[in-house]
Amino acid sequence: MKSLVVLLVVAFAVGASAQCKCESMKWATCDGTPCECFLLVGNGEKQPLNCSALIPKCFLMKAEMYRARKGLSRAIGGKPVETAFMDNDGIYDPECESNGLFKAKQCNGTEECWCVNSAGVRRTDKGDKNLKCEELVETHWVRLELKHKETTADVDPAQLKSAIADAIQQRYQLDKKFVSDIQYDKNARLIVVDVKKDIGDRKEDLSRMAYYMEKDVKVLPLFKEEVKFEPSVAGQKLQFENILVYYVDEKAPTFTMQRLTGGVIAVIVVVILAVVAGLVVLYLARRRERAKYEKTQVRELDEIQQSLS
Numbered sequence: 001m002k003s004l005v006v007l008l009v010v011a012f013a014v015g016a017s018a019q020c021k022c023e024s025m026k027w028a029t030c031d032g033t034p035c036e037c038f039l040l041v042g043n044g045e046k047q048p049l050n051c052s053a054l055i056p057k058c059f060l061m062k063a064e065m066y067r068a069r070k071g072l073s074r075a076i077g078g079k080p081v082e083t084a085f086m087d088n089d090g091i092y093d094p095e096c097e098s099n100g101l102f103k104a105k106q107c108n109g110t111e112e113c114w115c116v117n118s119a120g121v122r123r124t125d126k127g128d129k130n131l132k133c134e135e136l137v138e139t140h141w142v143r144l145e146l147k148h149k150e151t152t153a154d155v156d157p158a159q160l161k162s163a164i165a166d167a168i169q170q171r172y173q174l175d176k177k178f179v180s181d182i183q184y185d186k187n188a189r190l191i192v193v194d195v196k197k198d199i200g201d202r203k204e205d206l207s208r209m210a211y212y213m214e215k216d217v218k219v220l221p222l223f224k225e226e227v228k229f230e231p232s233v234a235g236q237k238l239q240f241e242n243i244l245v246y247y248v249d250e251k252a253p254t255f256t257m258q259r260l261t262g263g264v265i266a267v268i269v270v271v272i273l274a275v276v277a278g279l280v281v282l283y284l285a286r287r288r289e290r291a292k293y294e295k296t297q298v299r300e301l302d303e304i305q306q307s308l309s
């Protein structure tokens with residue numbers, strides 16, 4: 001009887017500790033009853049997590065930067081509308097609000113600052129630390145361009161659409177009513193997924209879903225079990241080889257045109273120098289030509305004058 005109680009207690013303890021884990025974040029550490037989970041986002045800086053939901057992107061980016069600094073893991077690295085833009089800066093160490101939202105102004109630990117949208121993506125030019133970011137502008141539309149690997153059988157577009165919408169709902173906990181459109185190009189193996197919410201909606205956060213999916217395709221799943229993202233279409237598992245994410249904000253971004261990079265400037269300078277050199281050569285050649293002509297004319301005149309005299 002006593003041993004049975006001990007056995008039960010042990011079984012209960014094992015069961016409880018097995019349950020204390022973070023489904024939505026593999027790097028979390030969990031402990032205690034009730035179970036509490038944290039994510040290390042800095043030296044001794046523990047961010048409490050709600051593991052029943054996807055973790056806010058701002059916390060994830062902080063944790064990734066921290067892990068990259070510590071050498072814990074390697075953080076590797078057409079537009080739907082004219083105002084859509086891509087995340088060309090990659091990851092930085094962001095400042096988060098306590099609820100996981102990005103602070104509107106980010107500085108990357110330097111004097112250089114910029115404004116971000118609710119997905120933490122830069123939407124202004126970089127400025128100095130006096131830069132003003134009035135508000136955090138919401139990303140209300142993301143376009144995911146997924147390229148899948150070669151398949152043995154053709155993919156049925158109708159089944160593909162429902163498989164992707166279901167995956168977004170089940171895997172990324174975002175109601176599939178937000179999946180507004182899915183297009184498929186069989187030859188390019190390209191699936192274009194538009195996820196949109198109403199302007200003014202602050203309940204749903206599209207950036208988490210997009211970030212988890214980006215990691216699923218480009219690196220490894222962020223989920224505890226690291227189950228691969230392989231939606232099954234008519235019994236055939238789809239694997240992905242690339243993903244591009246476009247962000248559309250409630251207000252258009254205010255970047256100026258991309259500045260010319262060093263390489264382009266060097267090429268322009270070389271071309272201008274070549275043109276100038278060409279012009280100089282041409283000018284000299286013409287001058288020599290004219291001088292010769294004038295000399296001949298003078299000589300001819302002399303001859304005429306001599307014959308007259």
Ligand SMILES: *[C@@H]1O[C@H](CO)[C@@H](O)[C@H](O)[C@H]1NC(C)=O
Binds near residue numbers: 050051052053
């Ligand atoms: C955690 O997330 C779940 C799912 O989104 C939500 O229902 C719950 O209220 C959240 N818990 C806390 C403490 O915020």
Ligand SMILES: *[C@@H]1O[C@H](CO)[C@@H](O)[C@H](O)[C@H]1NC(C)=O
Binds near residue numbers: 089093108
């Ligand atoms: C932030 O700083 C890191 C390291 O200095 C750099 O690699 C990254 O490109 C910077 N990000 C932005 C948005 O400037």
